[in-house]
Amino acid sequence: MEALAVQALAGLASASSLFLVASGLTVIFGVSRIVNFAHGSLYMLGAYLAWTFVSHGPLAELGGFWGFWGGVLLAALCVGALGAALEMTVLRRIYHAPELFQLLATFALVLIVQDVALLLWGADDKFGPRAPLLRGAVEILGLRFPRYELFLIAVGPVVLGLLWLLFHRTRFGILLRAATQDREMVSALGVDQRLLFTAVFFLGAALAGLGGALQLPREAVTLHMDMAIIVEAFVVVVIGGLGSLPGAFLAALLIGELHAFGILVFPRITLVLVFLVMAVVLVLRPHGLLGAPPGAPPASEQAPPLPRPLPRGLRLATLGALAALLLAAPFLGDYPLILLADFAVFILFAASLHLIMGPGGMASFGHAAYFGAGAYAAGLLLRHLAAPMEMGLLLAPFAAGLVGLLFGWFCVRLSGVYAAMLTLAFAQIAWSVAFQWVEVTGGDNGLLGIWPSDWARGKLAFFYLSAALCGLGVWLLRRAIHAPFGLALRAQRDSALRAEAIGIDAFRIRWLAFAYAAAFAGLAGALFAFGKGSVFPTYLAIPRSVDALLMVLLGGVQTVSGPILGAIAYAGLQEQLARVTELWRLLLGLVILALVLFFPRGLAGALAQWGEKRA
Amino acid sequence: MSTPLLEAEGLIKAWGGVRAVDGVSFALAPGEMLALIGPNGAGKSTCFNMLNGQIRPDAGRVRLGGRDITGLPPRAVWRLGVGRTFQVTATFGSMSVRENVRAALLSHHRRLLGLWRPAARLHTAEAEALLDRVGMLAQADRPCAVLAYGDLKRLELAMALAHSPRLLLMDEPTAGMAPAERGALMQQTAAIAREAGIAVLFTEHDMDVVFGHADRVLVLERGRLIAAGAPEEVRADPRVRQVYLGGGRF
Ligand SMILES: Nc1ncnc2c1ncn2[C@@H]1O[C@H](COP(=O)(O)OP(=O)(O)O)[C@@H](O)[C@H]1O
Ligand SMILES: [Mg+2]
Numbered sequence: 113m114e115a116l117a118v119q120a121l122a123g124l125a126s127a128s129s130l131f132l133v134a135s136g137l138t139v140i141f142g143v144s145r146i147v148n149f150a151h152g153s154l155y156m157l158g159a160y161l162a163w164t165f166v167s168h169g170p171l172a173e174l175g176g177f178w179g180f181w182g183g184v185l186l187a188a189l190c191v192g193a194l195g196a197a198l199e200m201t202v203l204r205r206i207y208h209a210p211e212l213f214q215l216l217a218t219f220a221l222v223l224i225v226q227d228v229a230l231l232l233w234g235a236d237d238k239f240g241p242r243a244p245l246l247r248g249a250v251e252i253l254g255l256r257f258p259r260y261e262l263f264l265i266a267v268g269p270v271v272l273g274l275l276w277l278l279f280h281r282t283r284f285g286i287l288l289r290a291a292t293q294d295r296e297m298v299s300a301l302g303v304d305q306r307l308l309f310t311a312v313f314f315l316g317a318a319l320a321g322l323g324g325a326l327q328l329p330r331e332a333v334t335l336h337m338d339m340a341i342i343v344e345a346f347v348v349v350v351i352g353g354l355g356s357l358p359g360a361f362l363a364a365l366l367i368g369e370l371h372a373f374g375i376l377v378f379p380r381i382t383l384v385l386v387f388l389v390m391a392v393v394l395v396l397r398p399h400g401l402l403g404a405p406p407g408a409p410p411a412s413e414q415a416p417p418l419p420r421p422l423p424r425g426l427r428l429a430t431l432g433a434l435a436a437l438l439l440a441a442p443f444l445g446d447y448p449l450i451l452l453a454d455f456a457v458f459i460l461f462a463a464s465l466h467l468i469m470g471p472g473g474m475a476s477f478g479h480a481a482y483f484g485a486g487a488y489a490a491g492l493l494l495r496h497l498a499a500p501m502e503m504g505l506l507l508a509p510f511a512a513g514l515v516g517l518l519f520g521w522f523c524v525r526l527s528g529v530y531a532a533m534l535t536l537a538f539a540q541i542a543w544s545v546a547f548q549w550v551e552v553t554g555g556d557n558g559l560l561g562i563w564p565s566d567w568a569r570g571k572l573a574f575f576y577l578s579a580a581l582c583g584l585g586v587w588l589l590r591r592a593i594h595a596p597f598g599l600a601l602r603a604q605r606d607s608a609l610r611a612e613a614i615g616i617d618a619f620r621i622r623w624l625a626f627a628y629a630a631a632f633a634g635l636a637g638a639l640f641a642f643g644k645g646s647v648f649p650t651y652l653a654i655p656r657s658v659d660a661l662l663m664v665l666l667g668g669v670q671t672v673s674g675p676i677l678g679a680i681a682y683a684g685l686q687e688q689l690a691r692v693t694e695l696w697r698l699l700l701g702l703v704i705l706a707l708v709l710f711f712p713r714g715l716a717g718a719l720a721q722w723g724e725k726r727a
Numbered sequence: 728m729s730t731p732l733l734e735a736e737g738l739i740k741a742w743g744g745v746r747a748v749d750g751v752s753f754a755l756a757p758g759e760m761l762a763l764i765g766p767n768g769a770g771k772s773t774c775f776n777m778l779n780g781q782i783r784p785d786a787g788r789v790r791l792g793g794r795d796i797t798g799l800p801p802r803a804v805w806r807l808g809v810g811r812t813f814q815v816t817a818t819f820g821s822m823s824v825r826e827n828v829r830a831a832l833l834s835h836h837r838r839l840l841g842l843w844r845p846a847a848r849l850h851t852a853e854a855e856a857l858l859d860r861v862g863m864l865a866q867a868d869r870p871c872a873v874l875a876y877g878d879l880k881r882l883e884l885a886m887a888l889a890h891s892p893r894l895l896l897m898d899e900p901t902a903g904m905a906p907a908e909r910g911a912l913m914q915q916t917a918a919i920a921r922e923a924g925i926a927v928l929f930t931e932h933d934m935d936v937v938f939g940h941a942d943r944v945l946v947l948e949r950g951r952l953i954a955a956g957a958p959e960e961v962r963a964d965p966r967v968r969q970v971y972l973g974g975g976r977f
Contacts, residue, residue: 591843597841599826613811614886615834
């Protein structure tokens with residue numbers, strides 16, 4: 113009994129930390145409508161900066177109470193200033209961009225901060241000092257409980273209270289709330305909106321920085337903090353309802369306690385548990401516990417452009433290049449052949465995501481789940497049932513398609529940011545299963561020795577196999593887009609009202625498209641597994657989902673050949689960057705930012721426009 | 728009167744405590760042209776939305792050919808033979824005019840799940856025949872995003888006709904059009920409906936259009952029906968005159 117009470121207290125402490133980060137995220141969203149992927153990076157920077165201030169320089173020399181608490185506060189302020197700077201230089205330019213582009217731009221910031229932190233602080237973990245005045249433990253119900261954790265428990269409600277005062281008792285806060293409800297109205301009041309938005313980013317970032325800095329006495333500062341916290345913070349914000357502070361607080365409590373008790377009851381599936389709760393909440397309350405439904409999308413998004421064919425010359429050139437490549441393959445070395453087989457896989461992966469994003473108009477931030485499902489299906493069949501490669505390649509699309517049917521049934525009901533978050537959540541569930549179910553999946557060590565059958569083991573044969581299967585997949589997807597199914601898919605995207613009024617069941621169409629796309633992603637994943645000879649949980653992880661998204665957006669959502677161009681450009685770019693520099697994340701991040709800011713319609717869109725202008 | 732095609736019985740819908748539609752009952756005979764008129768905000772669109780299943784009534788029943796269809800989703804109501812056009816047009820912005828009609832035809836033929844044959848080769852002649860009926864054939868290849876408002880209304884009509892409906896629900900079919908064009912569109916609609924024996928329930932603000940085409944008129948005010956009958960009777964009704972204060976056109 114006592115142990116349970118103490119466990120509940122521990123849950124409250126982690127809830128407080130979560131709330132600090134989530135509150136910043138939700139405040140920023142409430143006003144700017146931007147879902148800030150980089151919020152976890154700000155949290156991580158808060159922790160690193162606090163470590164630096166506390167253990168180096170004048171504050172460290174001062175030592176004692178101010179040495180520590182001064183360092184923590186200074187770190188929070190610095191991160192706040194950085195947030196404001198980011199708003200002024202980058203985010204301000206994308207307020208009117210589609211939601212996915214905003215997510216991508218902030219993801220680019222994640223990549224950039226990763227490499228900058230690596231450069232500044234190195235790869236080793238950093239350990240902070242204990243907090244003055246709060247060292248040691250107190251006795252609660254006969255059990256020892258750290259003082260610092262007690263302090264953290266108080267921080268959450270105090271911050272919630274302060275934020276409430278800020279939003280309800282100050283002119284600044286009242287303006288902010290007005291801006292949340294009606295942006296135009298505030299500018300009509302003669303308030304400089306830009307200043308308001310910058311201030312909000314300062315506030316949100318400072319909260320994240322504070323959250324990170326306060327972790328210093330609790331845990332080591334590492335380069336993985338950003339991803340770990342951002343996913344949890346997303347979950348909290350989405351469960352609470354985007355933009356709702358009390359909702360975030362409630363959700364943080366829920367998740368904190370779920371962790372604390374989940375460890376006791378289901379130690380193996382705590383991660384799954386968290387995402388399951390989120391999925392259930394979103395299905396029952398699509399806008400979170402205390403969230404309000406979002407208003408209509410901005411007018412710019414309402415009329416999707418016609419799908420454009422590539423200019424004829426370019427299309428012929430592409431086909432010619434492909435044919436030349438197939439003919440030249442026997443004369444290439446192993447390395448280029450491996451690379452080309454990877455390209456084929458990525459093209460199919462991107463094309464499958466494009467079906468749901470382009471014609472389907474749905475957002476998926478977790479497409480890697482189906483890529484990974486295919487890879488694991490093939491790998492597990494081979495490992496546990498000694499099924500040959502051919503069987504794996506045949507069954508993988510069905511396995512991934514089934515997973516797509518299951519996850520899609522939940523995901524396709526939502527739209528916009530919520531759909532992106534729910535797809536992300538399901539991908540994380542899949543990832544946790546792969547990661548935690550060690551007996552079957554090998555956990556972090558993955559499945560090794562997943563090699564092709566003898567006839568396909570040579571690099572040349574495997575390249576031809578990949579090219580043939582991926583070509584077939586892309587061709588089938590293209591046929592689907594031009595077939596009645598594709599027309600129905602576009603119909604429900606263009607006008608759900610009209611689609612329903614002519615007898616189209618939008619839910620069913622979206623659901624089937626989701627599963628169909630998942631099946632092809634699964635085929636790509638299985639091929640990838642045989643190409644690499646192994647399957648790891650990273651196949652299902654967020655970065656791989658983002659890879660697919662980037663390929664599609666780079667190519668251009670509203671073009672049928674976009675994903676092909678995008679996959680080649682992106683995979684090629686990543687490959688080249690990784691070869692020439694250690695800092696490929698930094699460069700990739702900058703490239704994504706440039707893409708979002710300057711080519712919002714993607715490469716194929718830009719090419720088509722260019723072709724039209726010349727014609 | 729023979730068995731009614733459509734019956735509304737005691738329909739009620741409240742938004743935030745205020746009843747937008749408050750106990751509306753009426754019947755519509757096969758092939759009849761029935762006008763639902765009333766000032767802005769009277770509850771006409773809300774009525775339409777309950778008839779085709781877009782919103783669920785708080786109370787009341789809707790019957791089609793004697794069958795209770797209350798609570799069915801709009802797509803099921805369309806399958807039973809009710810086509811509709813919207814007050815604010817809703818079409819597929821990324822498609823050409825022909826593709827819009829084709830989408831409706833594919834749904835009519837239950838071929839929407841086809842993954843193989845290109846849609847561009849399916850039901851082309853049928854789509855063009857429909858477009859011809861509403862006078863839009865010349866514009867078949869235009870993207871519907873660039874159409875004039877009146878042409879969008881015509882396109883909606885063609886899509887509503889794709890399932891050979893028994894009943895057309897047309898919410899303000901001529902709103903936003905020039906007066907001359909209004910008459911022409913209603914003339915065309917009436918001709919099509921008479922020819923195919925389709926009943927039409929429409930709302931309209933232009934009284935010339937209403938009295939020129941309706942077999943019967945229903946008058947809605949603040950959610951309640953205050954008059955119903957032949958155009959002449961309704962025109963003479965003192966309560967209707969009061970609602971349309973200064974309505975010298977009556
Ligand atoms: N979705 C809705 N939510 C809240 N109120 C609504 C909604 N739709 C209509 N109303 C209200 O119901 C009343 C009737 O509206 P409507 O049916 O559109 O009238 P009409 O079509 O006769 O102009 C109006 O007062 C309108 O504001
Ligand atoms: Mg209306």
